[in-house]
Amino acid sequence: MDDFLAARLQMAFSLGFHIVFSCIGMVMPFFMCTAHYLWLKRKKAVYLDVTKAWSKGVAIFFATGAVSGTVLSFELGLLWPKFMEHAGPIFGMPFSLEGTAFFIEAIALGFYLYGWNRFHPWFHWFTGVIVGISGLLSGILVVAANAWMNSPAGFDFINGQYLNIDPMKAMFNEAWFSQALHMCVAAFVSTGFAVAGVHAMMILKGKNVNFHRKAFQIAAIFGTIAACLQPISGDISAKDVAKRQPAKLAAMEAHFHTEKGVPLIIGGIPDTATQTVKYAVKIPKALSFMATGDFNAEVKGLDQIPKKDQPPVAVVHYAFQIMVGLGMAMLGLAVVYFIALLKKKNWAGSKWMLKLFVIATPMGFLALEAGWTVTEVGRQPWIIYGVMRTADAVTPMPGIAYSFYLFTAVYISLAIIVSLLLFRQITMVDKLYDSSSDKKIK
Amino acid sequence: MVYVVIIFLWTAILLYILLGGADFGAGIIELFTSRANRPRMRKKMYEAIGPIWEANHMWLIIVIVILFVGFPKIYTTVSIYLHIPLVCMLMGIIARGTAFVFRNYDAVKDDMQKVYTPIFVISSVITPFFLGIIAASAVSGQIDLQAQDFVSAYILSWLSWFSLSVGLFTVTICAYLATVFIIGEAENEQDGQLFTRKARRTIFIVMAAGGLVFLAAHSEGIPLLNWIFSDVPGIIALIMATISLVITFVLLNRNKPIMLRLLAGFQVTMILFAATYSHFPDIILLKGGDNLSLLRHQGELKTMEALGYALLIGSIFIIPALVYLIYSFQQKKGTKGAH
Numbered sequence: 053m054d055d056f057l058a059a060r061l062q063m064a065f066s067l068g069f070h071i072v073f074s075c076i077g078m079v080m081p082f083f084m085c086t087a088h089y090l091w092l093k094r095k096k097a098v099y100l101d102v103t104k105a106w107s108k109g110v111a112i113f114f115a116t117g118a119v120s121g122t123v124l125s126f127e128l129g130l131l132w133p134k135f136m137e138h139a140g141p142i143f144g145m146p147f148s149l150e151g152t153a154f155f156i157e158a159i160a161l162g163f164y165l166y167g168w169n170r171f172h173p174w175f176h177w178f179t180g181v182i183v184g185i186s187g188l189l190s191g192i193l194v195v196a197a198n199a200w201m202n203s204p205a206g207f208d209f210i211n212g213q214y215l216n217i218d219p220m221k222a223m224f225n226e227a228w229f230s231q232a233l234h235m236c237v238a239a240f241v242s243t244g245f246a247v248a249g250v251h252a253m254m255i256l257k258g259k260n261v262n263f264h265r266k267a268f269q270i271a272a273i274f275g276t277i278a279a280c281l282q283p284i285s286g287d288i289s290a291k292d293v294a295k296r297q298p299a300k301l302a303a304m305e306a307h308f309h310t311e312k313g314v315p316l317i318i319g320g321i322p323d324t325a326t327q328t329v330k331y332a333v334k335i336p337k338a339l340s341f342m343a344t345g346d347f348n349a350e351v352k353g354l355d356q357i358p359k360k361d362q363p364p365v366a367v368v369h370y371a372f373q374i375m376v377g378l379g380m381a382m383l384g385l386a387v388v389y390f391i392a393l394l395k396k397k398n399w400a401g402s403k404w405m406l407k408l409f410v411i412a413t414p415m416g417f418l419a420l421e422a423g424w425t426v427t428e429v430g431r432q433p434w435i436i437y438g439v440m441r442t443a444d445a446v447t448p449m450p451g452i453a454y455s456f457y458l459f460t461a462v463y464i465s466l467a468i469i470v471s472l473l474l475f476r477q478i479t480m481v482d483k484l485y486d487s488s489s490d491k492k493i494k
Numbered sequence: 495m496v497y498v499v500i501i502f503l504w505t506a507i508l509l510y511i512l513l514g515g516a517d518f519g520a521g522i523i524e525l526f527t528s529r530a531n532r533p534r535m536r537k538k539m540y541e542a543i544g545p546i547w548e549a550n551h552m553w554l555i556i557v558i559v560i561l562f563v564g565f566p567k568i569y570t571t572v573s574i575y576l577h578i579p580l581v582c583m584l585m586g587i588i589a590r591g592t593a594f595v596f597r598n599y600d601a602v603k604d605d606m607q608k609v610y611t612p613i614f615v616i617s618s619v620i621t622p623f624f625l626g627i628i629a630a631s632a633v634s635g636q637i638d639l640q641a642q643d644f645v646s647a648y649i650l651s652w653l654s655w656f657s658l659s660v661g662l663f664t665v666t667i668c669a670y671l672a673t674v675f676i677i678g679e680a681e682n683e684q685d686g687q688l689f690t691r692k693a694r695r696t697i698f699i700v701m702a703a704g705g706l707v708f709l710a711a712h713s714e715g716i717p718l719l720n721w722i723f724s725d726v727p728g729i730i731a732l733i734m735a736t737i738s739l740v741i742t743f744v745l746l747n748r749n750k751p752i753m754l755r756l757l758a759g760f761q762v763t764m765i766l767f768a769a770t771y772s773h774f775p776d777i778i779l780l781k782g783g784d785n786l787s788l789l790r791h792q793g794e795l796k797t798m799e800a801l802g803y804a805l806l807i808g809s810i811f812i813i814p815a816l817v818y819l820i821y822s823f824q825q826k827k828g829t830k831g832a833h
Contacts, residue, residue, distance in 0.1 A: 108599050111595060111599055112595055112596075112599050115591055115592065115594070115595040116591075116592055116595070118551050118591065119551070119587060119588050119591035119592055120588070121555075122551050122554060122555055122584075122587055122591075123584050123587065123588060125555055125558045125559065125562075126558065126573070126580055126584055128562070129562060129569050129570055129572075129573030129574075130573050130577055130580060130581065133570035133573050133574050134570070136562050136566060136569060136570055136573070137566045137567060137569075137570045138566070140562035140563050140566040140569065140793075141563055141564070141566055141793035141794060141797040142797070144559065144562060144563025144564075144797065144800075144801065145563075145800050145801075145804065147559050147562075147563065148559050148560075148563055148800075148801055148804035148805065148808070149804050149808070151552065151555055151556050151559050151808065152804070152807070152808030152811060152812060154552060154555070155552045155556075155808070155812050155816075156811055156812060156815060158551075158552055159812070159815045159816055159819050160815075162819050163819060163822075166823065170822065171822070217793075217794045217796055217797055218796055219796060219797055219800040219801075220800065447573070447574055447577065448574060449574060449577050449647075449648055450644060451644075455577075455581060458581070458585070462585065462588060462589075466588070466592060469592070469596060470592075472606075473596060473599065473600055476600060476602050477599075480602060
């Protein structure tokens with residue numbers, strides 16, 4: 053395997069792994085605090101049990117996410133030293149603030165996990181809220197740094213030199229808001245659906261139903277609300293990408309020829325040689341409308357972008373289709389769930405509803421990974437869009453393929469152990485917690 | 495502002511060695527504890543490091559962030575030429591961090607524990623070992639920017655007796671910190687004696703490893719003695735460290751746990767001071783003497799200002815919270831938590 057490809061794959065793998073853990077670590081605390089709040093208000097033991105069970109999940113995911121995040125901060129330099137040499141001083145601001153947010157999250161988590169019966173109950177609850185808020189903040193900051201790679205700002209690039217650096221401008225680059233919003237909502241969707249799906253399965257198995265119903269409801273409400281908000285954020289992102297990175301949008305939509313009134317392409321197999329898309333469904337003028345708000349507007353196609361600056365079309369196109377498709381499926385389920393909650397109470401606990409949620413368990417995370425692929429692969433061949441090529445940033449050290457095999461093996465074994473651990477946490481629920489009734493304590 | 499950043503960098507390194515070091519040490523002494531005493535040792539260790547261990551990675555992250563934002567040339571040089579020991583250290587960090595959580599949060603306590611525990615223990619040795627190698631390689635002039643072949647560029651940059659001996663020394667320092675730290679956790683006479691005995695033995699091992707470092711430096715022509723004894727502050731630091739080590743030794747069985755912890759912390763601070771002072775502001779010594787300096791290789795003014803303010807603002811939030819965290823768990827020990 054050639055070193056450049058190995059470095060890209062290792063980075064993709066590390067980020068793809070980290071993103072799952074950090075999203076869960078970022079969103080689960082909010083579920084946990086909601087259950088904790090309900091326990092403090094209603095004094096039903098089942099909410100305390102849910103809180104404690106979830107707090108163990110938070111601990112496992114936080115630790116794994118912290119470790120994979122530490123590794124990433126090294127990998128940036130190990131794999132892309134030329135990028136970091138120039139980019140570090142420019143886009144470092146969000147990273148230095150993220151350090152603080154993450155530190156506070158770790159401290160708050162220390163208070164929360166070890167603080168049962170040691171502090172005032174509401175102070176203890178509040179430390180859990182801090183875990184969630186600071187986690188979300190670090191997520192936003194890290195995404196702001198990634199947004200800078202898509203939308204470089206805060207410096208002048210003159211004769212290969214990076215001059216007049218302004219770290220604040222770099223942090224608040226044009227893409228930071230749309231990307232951070234899309235990512236945060238995605239974290240809620242994917243974690244919400246994953247957690248709800250797992251508890252739905254346990255309800256269907258008929259074990260400790262009361263416990264799992266309460267847990268399911270909290271996760272499902274978070275996930276479905278987020279799923280309804282995501283299309284709005286997606287629209288903001290699409291318009292933003294159309295303006296800043298026409299090459300990315302063109303690859304997402306496999307849009308080869310610059311035209312007016314461009315149709316939206318759904319599915320299909322793009323062929324870069326003939327510049328056509330086979331077997332696709334086309335919605336007339338929809339892409340022009342989505343990208344600009346005007347049905348007849350011109351949308352730049354790949355023909356306007358030099359061959360050497362084009363991202364790989366097929367990967368980006370398929371990833372985008374997967375993301376949108378799964379997003380729509382979850383939106384549909386969310387709408388059905390809301391109808392159930394508001395109008396058809398007997399739907400909410402029905403078997404078919406739970407089964408739908410079980411099917412939807414992995415959808416959020418698959419969509420998340422697909423979306424990440426769109427934004428990262430869609431930026432290629434650039435590591436800093438329009439400024440530095442990824443191939444020019446890679447480390448001079450040969451033999452990166454071995455490093456890639458090593459990291460892959462480690463991440464795969466970690467994923468297996470974490471899954472085993474979660475499986476055990478979930479199956480132990482009926483032994484650890486007796487939540488058969490809505491009994492109140494105190 | 496660059497000095498504010500440098501002080502943060504140095505303090506973060508020190509705190510990582512002290513707190514993270516005690517944390518690594520916990521795993522190291524588990525390895526050197528008889529099978530019979532192991533469960534008791536482990537339980538005490540978990541109670542002692544549990545609440546703050548989540549925070550320990552952060553010191554390392556702060557060090558890395560300061561380096562890549564403020565001193566990118568230094569960060570990238572280390573990343574390129576010390577790639578291999580860095581990857582080894584990262585493997586240690588991954589294995590250790592996850593094994594620690596897994597063994598404490600696995601809902602079923604069964605044979606899987608036999609998988610987690612060795613991973614935790616071995617990675618507790620590997621991580622500080624490579625950390626020491628990296629630090630030693632950075633200051634011993636082994637990195638050769640002109641190297642043409644793989645071995646001299648990426649292997650000989652860190653593989654030397656000096657680096658290996660510093661790696662070993664770092665491991666013993668971690669073990670020492672942990673043994674001194676845990677003395678205060680003993681609840682009965684028997685535990686107290688066990689921990690004191692451990693601490694005393696560790697002191698001898700630290701001194702032996704320290705001697706090895708000097709021997710290795712001498713045999714490879716690294717002027718370690720010159721560095722330390724060429725200026726007064728270095729000499730003073732080393733003398734203070736030695737005196738306090740003697741005091742520690744005397745106090746070991748006098749039941750003064752807090753005093754002991756402070757002394758151990760003081761010694762490590764002095765060693766780090768002596769090791770860094772003579773080179774300052776140089777931080778990476780390259781082959782051929784073209785060194786990387788914290789002052790000459792700093793980022794642009796605006797970057798350094800932003801970084802400095804970010805660190806200052808961050809510490810306003812972090813320090814009180816961290817102090818309160820450690821304080822509350824010291825105060826309320828004995829009150830049983832939910833775990």
